[in-house]
Amino acid sequence: MKIVIAPDSFKESLTALEAANAIEEGLKEVLPHVEYVKVPMADGGEGTVQSLVDATGGTIEYATVTGPLGEKVEAFYGLLGDGKTAAIEMAAASGLELVPMGKRDPMVATTFGTGELISVALDQGVERIIIGIGGSATNDGGAGMVQALGGKLLDEDGSEIPFGGAGLARLARIDLSQLDKRLQEVSVDVACDVNNPLTGPKGASAIYGPQKGATEEQIKVLDANLAHYAYVIKRDVGKEIKDVPGAGAAGGLGAGLLGFLSAELKRGGDLVIEAVNLDQKVSDADLVITGEGGINHQTIHGKTPICVASTAKKYQVPVIALAGSLTHDYTNVYDHGIDAVFSIVPGVVTLEEALESGYENMKRAARDLGAVIELLGTGSLSQW
Template sequence: MPRILIAPDSFKESLTATQVCRAIAEGLQTINPKLQIDQLPFSDGGEGAFELFEALNLGSTIACDAQDPLGRSISASYYGFEDGKTAWIELSQASGIALLKDAEKNPMLTSTFGTGLQLKHALENGFKNILLGIGGSATNDVATGIFTALGGKLLDHAENAIQARGEHLGTVAGLDFDHLIPELESAQLTVACDVSNLLLGATGAATIYAPQKGATPAQVTALEKGAEHLAQIIQQKTGRTITSIAGGGAAGGTAAGMYGFFNSKLEPGFELLSKLANLEERVKQADLIITGEGKTDNQSQYGKVPFKLAELARKHNKPLYLFAGSVQADQNVLTAAGITKAIAIKTETMALEYAKTNAFELLKNAVAHHLKTQL
């Protein structure tokens, strides 16, 4: 009996990765109820990793007091692994753009302080190996919020403490590391990062991502100058150059800041999660692999789950089918990636809202229709 691995990302604004797994599985079972199905809701290291950990039963979620991007008190969760030493913190839980109304989005005013409070809670509760997933941020503060939540201080020319947020990056004259929490000394901080954007420049944090977070053109310029200034201050204090780190521009410069303040490692999120899930071995054991995401376009080839999974499928000579809300990628891009076939569940005449609302049934039916001859 064929063994099938289902390993999709979420369909944003429509289905979680777990729901995508279930829809695909139900579609397969209408073809043959005896198929061996391995469901693995996946993530590229941004939002959604909790689902993977819970599917694998690796530990449990832990709630703690935190702040949203504008400093309002909230409760936010992170994931503690069974070893009691490793924790996964998802930046979007406390510093995510989804926590704000449209009118509140402004990276001049937002901060990663709440994520820093989560790190503090995890470190003070014995977790020494911290993995930080940084997708979906509302911020452009270069991790200054995290730094101050962990006891660091941003100082102005009069050595007064400055609040950490985007608009203050350019006024930082000094950094105080003296009061960082002691648990940091024995901790290993790793940032899960799948983009290659640098902190500054035409593909940098401010230019590419700040407009999506509510920044005006003038604010983009200010954030760029502020990040450049802070980078100089960090280099003077620590000797670390944060402007040349591939991926440093991710999450409003959070990746660059984590390296600059704490000498954190940056690792591809997909690779980190693949190791935790023993993904390559699952691919080897499968006869057919099915993946999915909300929209597949030519940008998907740069680190998105279906294309990273396709690399493994191609390596082990396994067929891989991709189901997506829409498929806008060139066929040669799909073929080169090792994707056997890419299928859109939304037709050209179908309204987008209808497709989002009915995504589960559309996906289930598409799987049953397109794979019946393969199984």
């Protein structure tokens, strides 16, 4: 028997690899002779770099870059096992969590550090870059990113516009003649699970500006500035990006990546599945076990367990999901390829207790699951 173990991280408790290790350890107590294949997963959000590195035998690399407010921060990216692919989480350089609550200001926050991370990855000679763009502190449309990569965003006097969403109002012309030439040799895939356009009532500023510290008045300014930015990009670069679904992701970084790096926006889970070659690993499996911290009504919208289940079902492989918490409406996952769902929490506990005991709870739940598989004795299961 072959069991593929492909969970996401259990946030604040277990990385995806730790979750997979716990599941394997528990199953082996009852099913020691089964072939186990561990594939740490993610959906493009926080933890994606770590999961891709763990799944491919890659390494985490560190670099000092410019933070959202211009300060220096220690960021990271992943060099995957093939040595030709880099994985970046923009939040590591330009994320909201890097800015204290009282200092959050999308009028000045920049994606310059994300561009610096891309440049450092290019120094490794990679041929492909995967970028997860969730959790941004910025609303600059990726202007800082392209500046870090050699692009010139100039005002009427020929000077570089200042950092942040406010600076876009001064943009007069774009000069990409000094943009890093190495970008022409790499493909850039963006993990983007939102469909927001760049501007308007569902755009970057209106929907995500408030959580980044923007007032109602600032949201209007930021939205108008992004519209101006899109106009100049269309005029000077020849790219129409304002209404592209996903352009508004990460404060408009989606638009910047489309406009300047000719990136492709893809569902995060699909990108990870491709990068870790999940199809090949599950094609001859007898069972797939996946999971994440919480399974609820949002799980069916591109979260890891559903992406894994969709892959498994192409090969008619049954799928079991383990979760820390289940909401009353979690059963909608049964219509999307998951055959059974179990909580790993043994009883009524506090959230803190559940997080601290994640590994043991996972191992115990997996051991019990293994016992059920053995007891059922379906087909030749009783021989394993």
